[in-house]
Amino acid sequence: MIAERAPDPRLLLDPVSMRLRRADRAFFRRSTVTVARDLLGAWILRRWRGRWYGGRIVETEAYLGPRDRAAHSWGGRRTARNEPMYAEGGHLYVFFVYGMHYCANVVTRREGVAEAVLLRAAEAPDGSPARLLSGPAKLCAGLGITTASSGEDLLEGPFAIFRRRSRRPRTGASPRVGVEYAGEAAGWPLRFFDRDSRSVSGRR
DNA sequence: GACCAGATGTACT
DNA sequence: GTACATCTGGTCT
Numbered sequence: 386m387i388a389e390r391a392p393d394p395r396l397l398l399d400p401v402s403m404r405l406r407r408a409d410r411a412f413f414r415r416s417t418v419t420v421a422r423d424l425l426g427a428w429i430l431r432r433w434r435g436r437w438y439g440g441r442i443v444e445t446e447a448y449l450g451p452r453d454r455a456a457h458s459w460g461g462r463r464t465a466r467n468e469p470m471y472a473e474g475g476h477l478y479v480f481f482v483y484g485m486h487y488c489a490n491v492v493t494r495r496e497g498v499a500e501a502v503l504l505r506a507a508e509a510p511d512g513s514p515a516r517l518l519s520g521p522a523k524l525c526a527g528l529g530i531t532t533a534s535s536g537e538d539l540l541e542g543p544f545a546i547f548r549r550r551s552r553r554p555r556t557g558a559s560p561r562v563g564v565e566y567a568g569e570a571a572g573w574p575l576r577f578f579d580r581d582s583r584s585v586s587g588r589r
Numbered sequence: 590g591a592c593c594a595g596a597t598g599t600a601c602t
Numbered sequence: 603g604t605a606c607a608t609c610t611g612g613t614c615t
Contacts, residue, residue: 447606455608466599484596486609503608522609532598563608584610590615602604 390529392431392438395513400430400437405547410540412548413474417493417500418575419449420474424491425579426554428547429507431528438528439547440507440518443554443582446561447575448490450500455567458499469536470499477544479535481524486522489530491539491546505562505576508584522584554579557589 389485405428413420422445426506430439448456450470457467457480469478470492478490490501507518509527518524530544537544558574565571578585 417611448608457608462600466601480608481598482607483609484598484607486607490608504610520609561608566607593611593613595610597607599603599607600605 387531387543389533390531392433392529393527396438396440396509396527398437398510400547405549408546412476413493414495417447417449420493421445421502422577424502424558425556425577430545430547432543440509442504442507443579444506444585445577446503446505448501455564463476469589470501471497475539477534477537478541479530479532481532487525487531488521489525499570506586508582515583519584544561555581563585
């Protein structure tokens with residue numbers, strides 16, 4: 386059993402004064418590529434002991450289900466680990482990798498369709514180091530996300546996506562990171578990032 | 590930029 | 603039982 390972990394106190398913020406609104410179900414039920422692009426500029430937040438912690442998302446990757454060899458649901462794979470991918474859009478899917486890291490995904494589309502968006506990087510609130518959340522495992526470490534939270538509903542639980550009315554950031558796209566084994570799918574341009582952020586991981 | 594150790598859950602034989 | 607993974611930080615060139 387994996388224990389809960391506290392978020393980094395430097396990520397404390399106030400979504401009310403920032404005029405952030407929690408994303409609704411319809412936001413997550415759209416196409417996975419659309420959700421992946423629209424998550425740029427949105428906020429991944431966690432409520433912990435009555436306060437909110439989080440960062441502004443600046444890098445994502447889309448994973449397109451059974452037809453996508455890089456996806457955990459490739460070929461219709463369905464196991465205890467990836468079961469949350471089959472939930473309705475708006476749930477959290479967290480997995481453990483390389484013996485020491487966690488990665489968080491936002492599930493998209495409708496129940497039974499196993500597609501998701503990997504949260505690769507976020508910008509911490511003003512005053513925090515630019516690279517505090519600049520990678521999928523660092524984002525999870527900063528927010529205290531572990532597999533204990535896999536399957537949480539982002540509309541009701543302690544984790545949430547918040548948005549602000551603002552124009553979408555200047556967006557770049559590239560092949561996904563770390564999926565060289567995925568054949569043709571390895572070259573698909575499904576990684577999206579905010580071109581003006583210093584918190585994006587790796588190359589542009 | 591290239592290479593690599595680290596540490597263990599998970600999928601599959 | 604075995605192979606490998608949606609990664610990170612450090613070293614060396």
